[in-house]
Amino acid sequence: MTQDTARPALEVRDLSVRVHTPRGATRVVREVGFAVHSGRTLALLGESGCGKSMTAQAVVGLLDPVAEVVGGQVLLDGRDVLRLGARERRRLAGPGLAVVFQDALAALNPVYPVGTQLAEPFRIHERLSRRAARERAVELMARVGIPEPRLRVKSYPHQFSGGMRQRLLIAMAVALRPSVLLADEPTTALDVTVQAQIMELLAELRRETRMALVLITHDLAVVAEHADEVAVMYAGSVVESGPVAEVFGRPRHPYTRGLLRSVPADRPRGTRLLSIEGGPPRPAALPSGCAFRTRCPLARERCATEAPPLSITGPGRTSACHYWKELADAVDA
Structure with a gap:
């Protein structure tokens, strides 16, 4: 097909x-x-x-x-x-269906270690024991490129850089191999x-798992x-x-x-940049006919x-x- x-x-x-x-x-x-x-x-x-x-x-x-x-x-x-x-x-x-948000610090719970948060999907959906779920969390952290995952699994979100937190969010999203x-x-x-x-990490995971990716x-x-x-x-x-x-x-x-x-x-230095005149209309005040x-x-x-x-x-x-x-x-x- x-x-x-x-x-x-x-x-x-x-x-x-x-x-x-x-x-x-x-x-x-x-x-x-x-x-x-x-x-x-x-x-x-x-x-x-x-x-x-x-x-x-x-x-x-x-x-x-x-x-x-x-x-x-x-x-x-x-x-x-x-x-x-x-x-x-x-x-x-x-x-x-899974989602990765743009604000990783707000999406992760600040009062729980990241390992606990990564293990939760396995505990809920696959009924794994606490130890087995923690091992899966360590594997996920390694897969998305978190250094020393067995040590960092006990760390809290604020102890990671912005890029590492985004990797953690992606790990949580793909933990159960979403469609x-x-x-x-x-x-x-x-x-x-x-x-x-x-972006390369998302592309690799998409190729590995054959998931469909909607990029906003x-x-x-x-x-x-x-x-x-x-x-x-x-x-x-x-x-x-x-x-x-x-x-x-x-x-x-x-x-x-x-x-x-x-x-x-490809525009020469010093030339004026092109732009779309004006700004988008408010949803409550769209123009008649074509909104653009x-x-x-x-x-x-x-x-x-x-x-x-x-x-x-x-x-x-x-x-x-x-x-x-x-x-x-x-x-x-």
Whole structure:
């Protein structure tokens, strides 16, 4: 069975999330859809505030109490996890679906040694003894590159560097060999060298275990180097998707093109950097029609009155732009 015909490890269909505020309810994620297969990496890409992290929180069931899923499906190996009860979802946390957060110090419990925290999944899901679970924790620490794991297993989170704490979070996430791993900005606040090490570790673990990886980021370089497919988000919606090489090489949405043009690579020193004019709209005050039209160089009268659907623009590719063909012709020319 080929990848195109195989069932995705994770498929999100028309996912919508609403947040309740003192001023009323606001939809912050709007009919988002994407799919990722085993052994592949999908990147959710976009500016801060575009809905990437909220989408991930909805997928793993960790939304704040003020937020709720109001539509869509989250299919884990064909099973809609949104329809499962709390107990069934907890059983999936680890062997089915795992997550790596961007703030390792906040995600790790400061009052327990890291070995105790790493051993917990084995105690809960595999019913291992305390000693056996501790041995598995030591093995995990060694696998993710923690020096002297048998000694450090008794250390507390604050006794590790930022990069080592991120490795510990990854170890906890992959302890039970999950089918799908969501990594939410996993290299935030780390220096460039450590970032590269963390991303290579995730890539190695993905190859070894054949897990599907959903990488949430705003870093185009990370996406270009590590992702197979990309879904570009803007104002709570996916506006373009497809294989990374094709989307980055021949964008079919003005927002994607704007992001790519803003990268300063290969620009002569002293020249003005390109950027997308303006900023993303607030979820409670989206423009009529196309949400990107107030920043779009291609915007016309139709864009103010008619929201563009997410249309198929080629094999495995989509774009939510009325004039994607015009953009494609300009890029290909």
